[in-house]
Amino acid sequence: xxxxxxxxxxxxxxxxxxxxxxxxxxxxxxxxxxxxxxxxxxxxxxxxxxxxxxxxxxxxxxxxxxxxxxxxxxxxxxxxxxxxxxxxxxxxxxxxxxxxxxxxxxxxxxxxxxxxxxxxxxxxxxxxxxxxxxxxxxxxxxxxxxxxxxxxxxxxxxxxxxxxxxxxxxxxxxxxxxxxxxxxxxxxxxxxxxxxxxxxxxxxxxxxxxxxxxxxxxxxxxxxxxxxxxxxxxxxxxxxxxxxxxxxxxxxxxxxxxxxxxxxxxxxxxxxxxxxxxxxxxxx
Amino acid sequence: xxxxxxxxxxxxxxxxxxxxxxxxxxxxxxxxxxxxxxxxxxxxxxxxxxxxxxxxxxxxxxxxxxxxxxxxxxxxxxxxxxxxxxxxxxxxxxxxxxxxxxxxxxxxxxxxxxxxxxxxxxxxxxxxxxxxxxxxxxxxxxxxxxxxxxxxxxxxxxxxxxxxxxxxxxxxxxxxxxxxxxxxxxxxxxxxxxxxxxxxxxxxxxxxxxxxxxxxxxxxxxxxxxxxxxxxxxxxxxxxxxxxxxxxxxxxxxx
Ligand SMILES: Nc1ncnc2c1ncn2[C@@H]1O[C@H](COP(=O)(O)OP(=O)(O)O)[C@@H](O)[C@H]1O
Ligand SMILES: [Mg+2]
Numbered sequence: 001x002x003x004x005x006x007x008x009x010x011x012x013x014x015x016x017x018x019x020x021x022x023x024x025x026x027x028x029x030x031x032x033x034x035x036x037x038x039x040x041x042x043x044x045x046x047x048x049x050x051x052x053x054x055x056x057x058x059x060x061x062x063x064x065x066x067x068x069x070x071x072x073x074x075x076x077x078x079x080x081x082x083x084x085x086x087x088x089x090x091x092x093x094x095x096x097x098x099x100x101x102x103x104x105x106x107x108x109x110x111x112x113x114x115x116x117x118x119x120x121x122x123x124x125x126x127x128x129x130x131x132x133x134x135x136x137x138x139x140x141x142x143x144x145x146x147x148x149x150x151x152x153x154x155x156x157x158x159x160x161x162x163x164x165x166x167x168x169x170x171x172x173x174x175x176x177x178x179x180x181x182x183x184x185x186x187x188x189x190x191x192x193x194x195x196x197x198x199x200x201x202x203x204x205x206x207x208x209x210x211x212x213x214x215x216x217x218x219x220x221x222x223x224x225x226x227x228x229x230x231x232x233x234x235x236x237x238x239x240x241x242x243x244x245x246x247x248x249x250x251x252x253x254x255x256x257x258x259x260x261x262x263x264x265x266x267x268x269x270x271x272x273x274x275x276x277x278x279x280x281x282x283x284x
Numbered sequence: 285x286x287x288x289x290x291x292x293x294x295x296x297x298x299x300x301x302x303x304x305x306x307x308x309x310x311x312x313x314x315x316x317x318x319x320x321x322x323x324x325x326x327x328x329x330x331x332x333x334x335x336x337x338x339x340x341x342x343x344x345x346x347x348x349x350x351x352x353x354x355x356x357x358x359x360x361x362x363x364x365x366x367x368x369x370x371x372x373x374x375x376x377x378x379x380x381x382x383x384x385x386x387x388x389x390x391x392x393x394x395x396x397x398x399x400x401x402x403x404x405x406x407x408x409x410x411x412x413x414x415x416x417x418x419x420x421x422x423x424x425x426x427x428x429x430x431x432x433x434x435x436x437x438x439x440x441x442x443x444x445x446x447x448x449x450x451x452x453x454x455x456x457x458x459x460x461x462x463x464x465x466x467x468x469x470x471x472x473x474x475x476x477x478x479x480x481x482x483x484x485x486x487x488x489x490x491x492x493x494x495x496x497x498x499x500x501x502x503x504x505x506x507x508x509x510x511x512x513x514x515x516x517x518x519x520x521x522x523x524x525x526x527x528x529x530x531x532x533x534x535x536x537x538x539x
Pocket of ligand 2: 328329373451452
């Protein structure tokens with residue numbers, strides 16, 4: 001057999017094996033495969049996240065504890081977020097008063113302004129906006145810090161020095177996030193109402209006494225409590241998302257960048273979803 | 285051998301479909317220093333991380349003092365870690381802490397030692413690796429690469445471990461600084477009477493710190509012997525590696 005015809009035979013064989021024409025059935029299989037891979041990937045991610053959250057929470061309650069680390073996170077997450085949350089609450093309260101006044105004055109219902117401000121701030125705006133602001137500020141810095149520690153093997157180093165990274169790095173951040181966001185929101189509630197009051201008195205001509213009494217008459221304990229519970233959940237979400245994405249950061253500066261973005265985006269979306277769920281639970 | 289401190293038997297590790305370790309067998313005699321050589325990306329760091337419990341091997345047994353450590357629970361693993369010290373490739377210093385706090389970290393946080401006492405030990409170790417005591421109050425970012433390696437070494441030996449691991453201790457250093465680090469490693473390991481497992485691709489490092497040498501290639505140990513036998517191993521892979529030749533049985537797979 002000549003070399004040339006041998007080649008031709010091989011080529012023909014190869015063609016008949018590998019380049020079989022795709023039948024419509026194959027395309028359907030392809031779709032199933034793609035859907036299957038996506039679904040499996042999704043459940044894989046949910047599983048990994050659940051086990052991470054389970055471990056994080058368990059280590060919040062299991063000794064040894066690292067009080068100095070917790071203290072640092074309380075300052076970092078709580079104290080240093082005060083300006084951001086305070087400014088957000090102040091201007092939100094102010095704009096609410098303005099907007100609701102222009103709306104309600106059409107129905108001669110200006111008296112409802114104080115009530116609308118205090119309900120909106122305590123139930124919705126303070127917890128959600130504080131949660132989103134803290135997701136940007138704290139969630140990003142947690143993911144960047146832990147991600148850098150992962151990439152530079154500092155997390156491995158912790159383990160080789162007999163310190164559990166979940167106890168030393170993650171538990172303090174999760175605890176601090178969960179207790180500090182309600183405190184921040186409580187302060188935000190007061191500042192937000194104060195913002196509405198300022199605009200009400202100096203812009204819209206309310207008398208201080210009537211504005212405050214309208215506020216008190218409308219407000220119920222449940223409005224504030226529901227907002228604070230939401231804040232606790234949002235704080236937990238921000239801290240765990242920051243830790244999860246940082247902890248699983250890929251190598252390189254790009255990996256840490258992606259971890260930071262993912263932490264902020266996932267925390268923000270989860271905050272909006274849980275805000276709806278919790279509102280449904282509290283007020284229906 | 286009953287006097288081996290650390291033993292790996294058939295250790296396997298894959299990431300997805302990528303097989304990195306395909307049955308590694310290794311034995312480090314008590315009080316000796318074994319150096320594993322091999323090209324970049326051959327799984328040397330992965331092997332160390334399996335021993336340290338930072339990665340879980342898919343298969344195989346790892347024994348310390350003849351006790352299987354690959355299936356320890358978290359508590360027993362933490363106790364086992366107290367026998368270990370590790371110098372990481374990039375030093376892996378905690379950059380939020382001062383140098384002395386880095387060195388004292390395992391003593392204070394891992395073993396609950398009093399901070400004053402731990403600080404004294406840390407300063408002692410810092411001077412033992414040739415740094416000034418005042419360096420203890422600096423932050424890692426203020427140090428050069430060579431100084432960071434020294435601090436990493438001081439941290440690895442601070443708690444007097446029984447087994448010390450070195451991941452490419454000289455990578456990224458100039459030859460003189462590399463020699464200084466190699467000598468410090470020998471000094472510290474011998475001083476503690478510890479067993480050492482190191483990985484490197486730096487031949488100068490091998491000749492300074494090794495009692496025994498093993499070569500890893502494509503996921504298995506293909507040669508092992510005393511360092512004196514390295515030059516006439518008769519193994520073409522080893523010969524190619526120690527002479528750094530481009531052609532030979534080891535071919536670079538461009539992955
Ligand atoms: N966590 C990981 N996930 C996926 N692949 C990894 C991981 N760690 C290491 N690898 C891969 O394993 C191989 C061996 O890596 P490594 O042990 O770091 O090599 P070296 O011998 O240079 O130390 C590399 O190809 C690397 O990409
Ligand atoms: Mg390596």
